[in-house]
Amino acid sequence: LARPVDVDALVDGARRGDARSVARLISLIEDGSPRVPEITKALVTAAGVERARVIGLTGSPGVGKSTTTSALVSAFRARGQRVGVLAVDPTSPFTGGALLGDRVRMQDHATDDGVFIRSMATRGHLGGLAWATPQALRVLDVAGCDVILIETVGVGQSEVEIAATADTTVVLLAPGMGDAIQAAKAGILEIGDVYAVNKADRDGADATARELRMMLTHGQPREAGQWRPPIVKTVASTGQGIEELVAELDRHQEWLTESGAGGRRRVQRAASEVEALAVARFRAQARSFRDDDGGSRLETLAAQVATGALDPYSAADQLTA
């Protein structure tokens, strides 16, 4: 039997910063529990305006996202801030770690009760990240996090979703990984608020930073008052450059507030969430439609489409009629 879920007790626990309550709430969200609407309503009532600052980190496998995340956790902890970490990167040692057991770096923070670390699996769930991330953010916010770091791999569509979710998006590169051109090809040069060339003690770091600067300025007309993404060189494993990275993150945060762009991003984030919830509900309804004989209407229509007897648009019409 599944444990009974006492939503009020869990939300109360999260407010007190109880790590087990936080973990259980995020698990319920990740698993798509039927109690999620109730949980979300309780969290909104408990929290009001979201307070935590959300920083997304993205980049190709191997650029050092986890090490940088860990270094940022240390930096924000040194200020006495509470930090949440959501790893939604399928190649991250946090999420993929079960296979290799290399959660080593994050172990530094495992016993610090001012840090909540959580991996989320979204593999195979199209739009799963868009759906679950804002909900998980809300849990960490209620738990009193001042800063939430979201780590995701920069290939495919997840990095676009993360940019839509974060207040500040950090794009990480490393020299000798195919460099800035690879990043441009992967489409991640459009989403960064701050760029970090990590592993900057390796050959080619200056060249990568230069290339990146050229690509960022090329063809992007910048108006006055617009944010110009800075490039920071870091060696996250030794902490080199992390202070400067944090300073640039703070500068972006100030710009978000002063320009009003931060408020607009938050409204945009809420709009995406509301839309995703409405779409998910519609999808569930569409799958539950039954024919007179009790069979799935979607499957009946799909069989007709597969044989060419019906076109898919007419089938979509009939599905929702």
Place this chain on the structure above:
Amino acid sequence: LARPVDVDALVDGARRGDARSVARLISLIEDGSPRVPEITKALVTAAGVERARVIGLTGSPGVGKSTTTSALVSAFRARGQRVGVLAVDPTSPFTGGALLGDRVRMQDHATDDGVFIRSMATRGHLGGLAWATPQALRVLDVAGCDVILIETVGVGQSEVEIAATADTTVVLLAPGMGDAIQAAKAGILEIGDVYAVNKADRDGADATARELRMMLTHGQPREAGQWRPPIVKTVASTGQGIEELVAELDRHQEWLTESGAGGRRRVQRAASEVEALAVARFRAQARSFRDDDGGSRLETLAAQVATGALDPYSAADQLTA
């Protein structure tokens, strides 16, 4: 002014194998033209049951997807078959080539009128691949393709979508790229019908194949009559192993037919397409709702959610009420 679109003429052109008509139809689909429903209906009327065999190729950047695709094109052409290629890989030289100009390998086939090559950009469009791919397949099918190869990068969600779209999915690995364990972490060991360890002339190819075999057999109870994914070693750049790869593809195709699994996959593919179309329509409707003052209802609700005045589930209710 945009060129007027004569759908009937374009579909007629595609039936005659006219490459320009094929390219124009796929462009209209890629751009989400309002004429797409009409185009799809005309294609279904022209084609009836889809005839072309669809083979998906996926794997991490650098494993040699494009080279393998090119070698497979040559192999099927040698049989006198018409071949279509859809590259939906953002790191592919076919799609990303505009940046680097390295479409070299595919140049071999550029002047062969029995080959249609087409790249599709889906970057930033969540579900864009699910939506556009079946439509593009239909165009290539009407154009008389016997085989359609879809190439996509194996990170994120696109490879799961491709597996849902293809009759046969080929997962490519290369030795020394992080190997089979990386593939397992990226979740691509669940979707392959055939595995190819490419660049098999490099050190470590045998070890990669062995690791892969262990991972594939481990924990997967295989029933009689089930398909057991074979592992082929290839050096696509020299053609080594391509004959064996094609033989395994043919063997899988026969299994699909004999077991009935092929028919079920096609119905499943149609179901995904119908559902995606219905969801897209719902999404467009949800965005078009207006408040009494003509403002976007989604934005009004999102602003309330952003300030904590409303929870997102209640907002989703109100959006569609």
